[in-house]
Amino acid sequence: MVNFQPTEEQQLIRDTIAGFAQEIIRPAAHEADETGLIPSSLVQQAWELGITQSTIPEAWGGAGEIPSAFTGALICEELAWADLAIALHLLAPRLVIQPVLALGNDTQQQHVLPAYTEPTFTAGTAAVMEPRFGFDVNELATTATRRNEDILLNGAKCYTPLAAEARHLLVYARSESGVAAFLVPRDTPGLVIGEREKNMGMKALATYELTLNDCRLPASAQLNGALSPLLNRSRVALSALAVGVARAAFDYARDYAKERRAFGTAIAQKQAIAFMLADMAIEIDAARLLTWEAAWKIDAGQDTPLEAVSGATREACLAKNYAANMVLKVTDNAVQILGGHGYIRDHPVELWLRNGRGFATFEGLAMV
Ligand SMILES: Cc1cc2nc3c(=O)[nH]c(=O)nc-3n(C[C@H](O)[C@H](O)[C@H](O)COP(=O)(O)OP(=O)(O)OC[C@H]3O[C@@H](n4cnc5c(N)ncnc54)[C@H](O)[C@@H]3O)c2cc1C
Numbered sequence: 001m002v003n004f005q006p007t008e009e010q011q012l013i014r015d016t017i018a019g020f021a022q023e024i025i026r027p028a029a030h031e032a033d034e035t036g037l038i039p040s041s042l043v044q045q046a047w048e049l050g051i052t053q054s055t056i057p058e059a060w061g062g063a064g065e066i067p068s069a070f071t072g073a074l075i076c077e078e079l080a081w082a083d084l085a086i087a088l089h090l091l092a093p094r095l096v097i098q099p100v101l102a103l104g105n106d107t108q109q110q111h112v113l114p115a116y117t118e119p120t121f122t123a124g125t126a127a128v129m130e131p132r133f134g135f136d137v138n139e140l141a142t143t144a145t146r147r148n149e150d151i152l153l154n155g156a157k158c159y160t161p162l163a164a165e166a167r168h169l170l171v172y173a174r175s176e177s178g179v180a181a182f183l184v185p186r187d188t189p190g191l192v193i194g195e196r197e198k199n200m201g202m203k204a205l206a207t208y209e210l211t212l213n214d215c216r217l218p219a220s221a222q223l224n225g226a227l228s229p230l231l232n233r234s235r236v237a238l239s240a241l242a243v244g245v246a247r248a249a250f251d252y253a254r255d256y257a258k259e260r261r262a263f264g265t266a267i268a269q270k271q272a273i274a275f276m277l278a279d280m281a282i283e284i285d286a287a288r289l290l291t292w293e294a295a296w297k298i299d300a301g302q303d304t305p306l307e308a309v310s311g312a313t314r315e316a317c318l319a320k321n322y323a324a325n326m327v328l329k330v331t332d333n334a335v336q337i338l339g340g341h342g343y344i345r346d347h348p349v350e351l352w353l354r355n356g357r358g359f360a361t362f363e364g365l366a367m368v
Contacts, residue, residue: 002293002296004296006070006074010070013051014075014078017051017075018081020045021078021082024046025079025082025083025086029083029086029351030348030351033204034345035204036206038085038086038089038205042086043090046090047121050063052090056097056117057109057113060110060113060114061113062113067098067101067102068299069236070292070295070299072295073237073240076240077288079091079244080242080243080244080248081245082248083204084201084205084244084245085202085355086204087241088202088241092123092125092161092166093116093123095126095170096116096126096167096183097116097124098233099223099230100112102230103223115167123166123167124162124169125169126160126171127170127171127172129159130155130158131158131209137179140172141155142171142172142173142174143155144173144174145176146219147216150216151218151219151222152215153171153184153214154212154213154215155173156211157210157211158207158209159207160210163193164193166186167185167186168185169210170182172227175222181230182217182221182223184215184217188215188217189216190213190215190216191210191212192210192212193208194208194211195208195209200354200358201353201357201358202354229298229312231316232298232312233298233316235294235316236294236320238320238324238359239287239290239294239319239323241359242323242356242359243284243291245331245355245356246284246287246323247284249331249334249356250280250281250334252347252348253280253333253337253338256347260339279333280330283326283329287327293319294312294315294316297312297315298312298316324359324360325360327356328356328357328360331349331353335349
């Protein structure tokens with residue numbers, strides 16, 4: 001039976017993150033967007049909460065918590081409610097940690113994971129997207145070719161968060177056996193990290209284009225195993241992040257509409273606004289339920305590649321597609337509800353609209 005009741009432990013995690021998000025992240029969000037900088041003290045405080053590295057086994061210095069897509073969804077929603085750019089910065093190391101935990105052999109885990117249990121924030125990242133028309137994660141243009149005992153990576157990537165400071169980059173490329181992931185230390189010859197990108201939203205998140213020119217790796221850099229469960233986890237996380245952004249916009253617009261008076265009454269009393277708010281609430285709950293359903297299937301062990309159709313892939317894709325459209329609609333409505341005030345940067349709704357716009361392109365277009 002489907003059950004979305006968080007356990008006591010999950011509730012405790014959610015409350016802790018919600019408190020941190022409200023007290024520490026949200027007050028820093030506007031300044032971070034204006035300056036493009038996230039305070040390192042904030043990043044360090046979040047690191048010390050242990051949310052990013054909690055699933056690393058005790059043998060490698062972590063807390064050894066069992067990875068759960070549902071717990072991840074709860075964390076993502078709360079962090080993104082506070083600020084999407086900061087949330088993605090804090091979560092970026094998981095782009096290495098989770099795949100290595102899921103697919104890495106003992107040697108790979110021993111080699112990589114201890115770096116992410118160090119006392120200070122350690123950046124890690126994944127390079128998935130490519131700067132070309134018709135990007136599809138299943139049809140990557142970046143290639144991985146065998147050269148004797150080694151592997152050569154060639155291609156270009158974009159929107160790679162924290163690439164300039166990441167200890168490891170997990171590069172996704174097309175190999176002889178299909179799409180595969182490769183652990184690339186940042187100082188590997190042939191890996192060229194370009195200028196920081198200038199994006200419409202998430203201005204506080206440092207993202208980069210990078211090129212791989214005969215980037216030579218030992219064969220042991222490849223993670224072996226099916227990637228679809230990883231992509232499904234990622235889709236669930238993105239959906240939950242979108243729900244968080246939308247909830248932030250809804251909360252703000254609702255409170256504003258209750259305060260703002262026009263023609264003698266609060267605008268929340270006008271049907272035009274009340275209906276808009278009701279639709280926003282419905283859309284957010286619908287996206288959250290889709291997200292949680294996909295997360296529940298993953299946690300129930302129904303996400304094996306053989307179950308691609310009946311397993312979590314379908315739900316994860318539905319959730320991500322729905323959430324990407326939903327967040328755009330909800331944040332746009334929030335700007336509209338604030339009238340002219342929504343368009344100026346004193347209010348955060350324009351920031352949420354710019355940030356929310358990105359979900360339709362992250363890890364491939366929403367319509368692909
Ligand atoms: C880029 C930009 C340029 C501008 N330039 C000018 C300019 O040159 N000159 C100038 O004078 N003004 C200008 N404005 C201001 C603009 O005219 C006002 O923003 C606009 O009239 C809306 O008023 P408001 O922002 O106070 O919104 P509000 O009146 O607070 O409205 C907020 C929300 O409530 C809704 N609402 C309000 N009353 C009702 C009602 N009775 N029933 C149902 N819904 C209602 C609105 O549709 C809106 O969604 C500009 C605004 C922008 C964003």
